[in-house]
Every structure is written in C-alpha cells, then in structure tokens.
Amino acid sequence: MPAIRNQIRELRAQREITQQELADQVGVTRQTVIAIEQDKYSPSLETAFKVAIVLGVPLEQCFQYDPQGKR
C-alpha cells in the first residue's frame, strides 16, 4: 500500500466532476490527476490543498497518510 492514499476518484464521482475539469481548476494536467488517483504520484502540499478546495472537503478527507505504507 502506498504511504499517501486518496479518495479523489470517489469524491469526484459524487460531485460529477471529470478528471479534465478537476485538472483545469487545480492547474495541473489531466495525466497528473490520473497519476494521483492511481496513487502513483504524491502531489505537493499546495496542489493537495487546491484539490481539497475544489472538491469542497478538508484535506484529510481527501488525502490520508499511512506511516506503514510504501514510499
């Protein structure tokens, strides 16, 4: 399991936001959103906050840190 996991896909689906729409609002590429959702890329703190703001949830509801996870 990765050290940083996220619920972006689920939150995005609930709000009916596409990957491209989220990417545009956060200011990243759609490929970066895909990589984050697949837990292959851990975003910077700034991007993580922006994602949480766009999805309208606190940061910890969007991203979770697992100390036992693989970095």
Added chain:
Amino acid sequence: MSTSLSYREKTLYASLAAEILVYGPYFFLHQQNSVNKVAGMIVSIIVLQMILQLLIAAFTRNHVTDERDRLIELRGYRAGYLAIASLMVIGLGMLWFHATIGNHRLDNRMMGLHFLSVFFGMLIIADITKTATQILAYRKAL
C-alpha cells in the same frame, strides 16, 4: 481509462524522433566524420525540433505544464548527467590508456576529429538518455 499524451509528453516523443532521425545516420552511415558534419547535425536538429514543436503547439489545445512535469524533467536531467559523467570517465580512461600503453599518436589531425566525434557522441547519448528517461517516467505515471 484513457491516458492520452500531454503536451509535454508529445514534445518529448518529437525530440526523441528528431534525435534518432538526425543522429542515427550520422553515426551509422558516415565513417568519415568532420567538423562540418557535426555543425550540420546541430543545425539540422535545431531546425527539425523547431518545426516539430511548432506543429505540436499548433495541434495541441492544452499547453499546461505542472509540478509533475518539472519533477520528470529533473529526473531526465539527472539521468542525462549520470550518462555523460560515466561516458566521460570511460572516455578519459581510454585516452589515458592509448596515450600511455597504446601506440597512438595524439597530435595528428585525424585524432582530433576522432575525439570530436567521440565527445559529440557522448553528448548525443546523454541527450537521448535524458529524453528516454523522461518518456519512461511519463509511461510509468511518474
């Protein structure tokens, strides 16, 4: 799930194609390299890169680059640096070997051209390593 190429990824594929197209024939078809040919290659790669980048820019709507692009770019430069540093050490070792143990004369004109070709080759290998590493990072999602 579709993972179509980003603007940055397309430019990398174009760079790699241009590098292989221009440098490939130079090293595999020409036995006699010269300063003029090296200069010709440099001009060719610049012109080809400009044309390809303009075409990609014209046919790509979204030109956004982000933190992940910058991270991948840095990884590529690190791989390129490691490649050129390793090749330099090997090249200098071979030079030392030829100068001390071998019977090559290092003062003639052909030897100068030979070194030019070898060092130019090192730069190209490092550049291709950089581009290929970046493409690989994009394909692996990072």
